[in-house]
Amino acid sequence: MHVLEFSGVVFAVSAAAGCLGSLTGLGGGVVITPVLTLLLGVDLHFAMGATLVSVIATSSGAAAAYVREGFSNVRVGMFLEIATTAGAVIGAHLVAAVPVPALAIIFGTMLLYSAWQSLKGPPPDKEPQPDPLAVRLKLNSTYPGRAGIVAYGVSRVKSGFGLMFGAGLLSGLLGIGSGAMKVIAMDQVMRIPFKVSTTTSNFMIGVTAAASAGIYLRRGYIHPNLAMPVMLGVLAGSLAGARLLAGARVRVLRRLFALVIGALAVEMIYSSLTGGLK
Amino acid sequence: MTDQKLEQIVGSLLRTGVAAAAAVVFAGGVWYVATGAAGIADYHRFRPETRGLHSMFTLPGPQVVILLGLLLLIITPIARVGFALVAFALERDWAYVAITLAVLGVLLYSIGVG
Numbered sequence: 001m002h003v004l005e006f007s008g009v010v011f012a013v014s015a016a017a018g019c020l021g022s023l024t025g026l027g028g029g030v031v032i033t034p035v036l037t038l039l040l041g042v043d044l045h046f047a048m049g050a051t052l053v054s055v056i057a058t059s060s061g062a063a064a065a066y067v068r069e070g071f072s073n074v075r076v077g078m079f080l081e082i083a084t085t086a087g088a089v090i091g092a093h094l095v096a097a098v099p100v101p102a103l104a105i106i107f108g109t110m111l112l113y114s115a116w117q118s119l120k121g122p123p124p125d126k127e128p129q130p131d132p133l134a135v136r137l138k139l140n141s142t143y144p145g146r147a148g149i150v151a152y153g154v155s156r157v158k159s160g161f162g163l164m165f166g167a168g169l170l171s172g173l174l175g176i177g178s179g180a181m182k183v184i185a186m187d188q189v190m191r192i193p194f195k196v197s198t199t200t201s202n203f204m205i206g207v208t209a210a211a212s213a214g215i216y217l218r219r220g221y222i223h224p225n226l227a228m229p230v231m232l233g234v235l236a237g238s239l240a241g242a243r244l245l246a247g248a249r250v251r252v253l254r255r256l257f258a259l260v261i262g263a264l265a266v267e268m269i270y271s272s273l274t275g276g277l278k
Numbered sequence: 279m280t281d282q283k284l285e286q287i288v289g290s291l292l293r294t295g296v297a298a299a300a301a302v303v304f305a306g307g308v309w310y311v312a313t314g315a316a317g318i319a320d321y322h323r324f325r326p327e328t329r330g331l332h333s334m335f336t337l338p339g340p341q342v343v344i345l346l347g348l349l350l351l352i353i354t355p356i357a358r359v360g361f362a363l364v365a366f367a368l369e370r371d372w373a374y375v376a377i378t379l380a381v382l383g384v385l386l387y388s389i390g391v392g
Contacts, residue, residue: 004311006319043324053348057296060354064292078362078378085384092388137373206355207381213352214388220326224337224344225319228307231351235300 003225010040011229018058018237023244024257027179027205028234029055030114033107034264037277042226044100044277048175049221052209054234055177059205061235065242072199073141076154076192081204083161084168084182085211091172092212096219098173104272107174111265114180115258129191133157143196152193160190172212175221177205284365291361295354299347306343313340356385 001009013035014028021028029051036047066072095103134140134154142151154160163185171178179201186197216222271277327333334342359382366374 001319002315003317003319004315007307007311040321042321045324046321053351056351056355057299060292060351060358061296063358064289064296074362075374078359078374078381081359081381082377082384085381085388089384089388138371203358207359207385210352210355211385211388214385214390217348217352218329218390220324220329222348223321223327224306224341224348225310226321227348228303228310228344231303231348232300232307235296 006040007225007229010036010226011233013039014054014230014233015237015240018054018234019241019244020237020253020257020260021234022058022062022238022241024118024254027055027058027177028238029058030111030176031261031264032230032234033175034111034268036226036230037104038264038267038271044103045095045219045221046223046226048095049216049223050227050230052175052213052216053222053227054231055175056206056209056213057231057235058238059177059179059202059209061238062242063199063203063206066199066202071143071195072203073139073143073192073196074203075137075141076139076186076190076196077200077203077207079137079139080161080164080182080185081207083164084171084204084208087165087168087170088172088208088211089215091169091174092215092219094169094173095216095221101272101275101277103174104268104277106170108265108269108272110170110174110176110178111261111268115261115265117180117184118254118258118261129155131155131157141196143193150193152196153191155191156189160185163189168208168211171205171208172215175212175216177209179205288358288361292354292358295350295357299351299354302347302350303344304347306340306345306347309343310340352389356382356389359385 014032017028017031032054033047033051036042037044130153134157139154140152142149164182167178167181167185170181182201182204183197186192186200187194334345359378363375363378363382366378
């Protein structure tokens with residue numbers, strides 16, 4: 001394909017993914033890598049590099065919008081960032097050591113999991129069990145609820161920290177934000193309210209992705225000419241998605257998006273098993 | 279400084295960073311497409327052309343501009359962590375100053391300063 005045509009197609013695909021990603025809250029980055037590799041024949045490393053860059057753009061853009069609402073917990077985010085950034089740096093170094101078909105299979109498995117996870121939807125709020133470590137680290141906080149300020153506690157700090165290392169590792173290894181896994185760690189393990197978990201995860205995604213981006217840049221995974229339409233497309237799409245959010249039927253969209261993700265996952269695993277991805 | 283004021287500054291820091299990065303990447307993209315529209319886009323095989331910051335001197339002009347925009351984007355969350363460091367120091371919360379320094383250390387190692 002010629003440069004103009006190719007850049008246009010990549011921009012359009014990325015904009016669609018970014019729009020769906022912000023409408024459903026799943027992040028668009030996760031579908032771009034399989035679309036670039038499976039449909040446009042882009043090398044997996046280049047696709048991962050371009051996606052990682054777009055992940056930083058959308059998470060910082062969304063974090064800017066959320067920061068005023070007072071939902072995100074900066075202490076929880078910063079403390080857990082030690083685990084995610086360390087994981088991300090190790091993951092990014094591992095990319096060179098893992099063969100492409102194996103990377104694609106890990107990617108596909110992660111996609112299948114997040115498709116399944118998004119079908120389940122957010123779980124109901126629950127009673128946290130107090131963790132003395134949370135008190136010592138001043139993690140317990142408040143958020144603006146419908147009926148005034150709501151106080152919440154943080155449970156199982158150590159398990160959450162461990163899971164965050166895993167989220168960072170996957171983020172660096174696959175060039176994704178791994179927002180779904182971050183939300184699970186905070187929401188289901190550490191019992192932080194869902195709204196606080198999602199916005200804090202958003203703050204963390206950008207920092208985690210920046211930790212692998214430096215290594216991706218040095219290894220040459222980030223190709224400027226490919227990253228350009230992906231980043232601009234995802235950003236434009238997610239801004240449009242945020243505008244549309246008020247009138248959207250999110251549940252239907254989530255199902256649709258989960259279906260797309262699931263199909264891409266199966267295709268990705270199938271292609272790598274049959275030697276289609278090298 | 280109040281927390282609300284801090285949050286407003288962080289919000290505009292993030293917004294400005296992303297907007298500036300997008301503008302620079304867009305400018306580089308227009309230049310790239312305008313000069314090379316007829317060329318063939320080929321990413322089938324991995325060939326590491328851009329090896330970190332040294333490639334600034336070897337790459338063609340449009341790519342350098344795009345790369346500069348991408349660097350701005352990568353620096354944005356790092357600046358946000360730097361900002362949190364200042365905020366924790368102003369609060370005299372030394373435990374969190376140490377935690378934030380650790381995160382900043384990993385980030386700076388990654389972009390190759392350390």
